[in-house]
Amino acid sequence: MNAPRRRADAAENRARIVQVAREVVANTDEVRLNEIAKRAGVGQGTLYRHFPTREDLLAEVYRQDVDELVAAAPKLLAEHDPITALARWLDRVADYAEVKRGVFAAVEAGVWQDLSAHSLGPIGGALTTLLDAGKAAGTVRPDVDARDVILLIGCLTRLEQGEWDTKARHLLHIVLDGLRHRP
Known part of the structure; x- marks a missing residue:
């Protein structure tokens, strides 16, 4: 007992x-x-x-954030139209990226590579789900894929801590605008 x-x-x-x-x-x-x-x-x-170790703790923080981000994609699609779901998912990406940047800054290079490998596949899959739904609805450009978007949102890693609050979501909204299909 x-x-x-x-x-x-x-x-x-x-x-x-x-x-x-x-x-x-x-x-x-x-x-x-x-x-x-x-x-x-x-x-x-x-x-x-x-x-x-500190790395064990930070790796767990990172893994949980990846898992939550991946799980959010189908939930958002169930609640919203595809472009709104993608927009809300990108907002979550901003929070995820802020933590990711802090985690990567705090861990050794070998651990960083393991964490990065853990996230790219699942995040790419979640992003593909969102993009495919948007393409099917005619709201997302047909010529983009998850790798395109991941490369674009990589810009968040270049932000200084002091500009995060003003720039992160703004940049992701620019990415979202570029993903919209305009017939």
Whole structure:
């Protein structure tokens, strides 16, 4: 009877640690594990039990963001017309890219390559789903594919932290305007 509660506590602690780490990565340049543990309300031992290294924690933040971004595509298509779904998905990309930039800045090159490989396939698939729906509806240009869009949104990595809030979504709206089909 005690073991299931401990597992639930461990899962809650892990989720809280990842959420706090995501907030820290999105809002500061310095990721300190002791600060994350304190903000998550757990001891350092608990943090290190779940994430033995800083890279392990940041990789989990990144993986969760990729999973959420990928899962959003079909949900948005179920709720909106294809071009609106694509626009809302691109808004989520701005949030994802901000965290991605912070994670990539904080991890070693080898870990960065593993994280990048983890995201490109699933994100490309989600983007293809959105683009195909827009093409079928006649609202997205027929000559674009997911790789085109991924290359274009790569511009977000060049933004300075101070211009993120004013430029990230603006640039993605420009990309969206370029994706619209104009007969």
